[in-house]
Amino acid sequence: MRISVAADSTDGVAERVVSELRRRGHEVVTHGALSEEERDDWAWASELAARDVREGRADQAVVCCWTGTGASIAANKVPGIRAALCVDAYTADGARKWNDANVLALSLRLTSEVVLDEILDAWLAGRPSADSADVANISHLDEI
Numbered sequence: 001m002r003i004s005v006a007a008d009s010t011d012g013v014a015e016r017v018v019s020e021l022r023r024r025g026h027e028v029v030t031h032g033a034l035s036e037e038e039r040d041d042w043a044w045a046s047e048l049a050a051r052d053v054r055e056g057r058a059d060q061a062v063v064c065c066w067t068g069t070g071a072s073i074a075a076n077k078v079p080g081i082r083a084a085l086c087v088d089a090y091t092a093d094g095a096r097k098w099n100d101a102n103v104l105a106l107s108l109r110l111t112s113e114v115v116l117d118e119i120l121d122a123w124l125a126g127r128p129s130a131d132s133a134d135v136a137n138i139s140h141l142d143e144i
């Protein structure tokens with residue numbers, strides 16, 4: 001997959017997100033503090049990654065800030081984006097299965113290297129549920 005990764009800082013696991021995705025064979029585009037030229041504030045960086053997904057330049061995105069809150073809020077402002085702030089593998093699995101999330105938001109403060117690896121495993125293996133109630137919920141998001 002082609003995955004856009006944004007962060008407002010290179011602290012914590014930000015650079016490990018990029019290296020782990022590349023190690024797993026994905027093509028990675030970087031934004032914010034992970035890019036040489038771009039503004040590194042979370043609202044701008046996260047917006048760019050979310051727009052990559054919205055406009056078809058990426059299949060998915062990972063957006064990071066210190067708490068994960070600002071990055072997820074910014075990504076969710078972009079139409080069609082379903083960003084999920086995930087703190088563990090169970091949440092990441094549920095975000096893909098029940099929410100068809102297309103953007104993974106991470107806290108650079110909270111996410112350890114071990115937990116990051118578990119989250120990425122669950123996120124990348126996850127598939128959206130075909131259950132009619134789940135499909136209806138996702139569909140309603142576009143009507144809100």
Ligand SMILES: O=C[C@H](O)[C@H](O)[C@H](O)COP(=O)(O)O
Pocket residue numbers: 008009042065066067068069070071
């Ligand atoms: O939701 C916001 C994020 O957690 C930011 O990473 C946090 O506000 C820190 O930003 P800064 O390093 O610019 O103070």
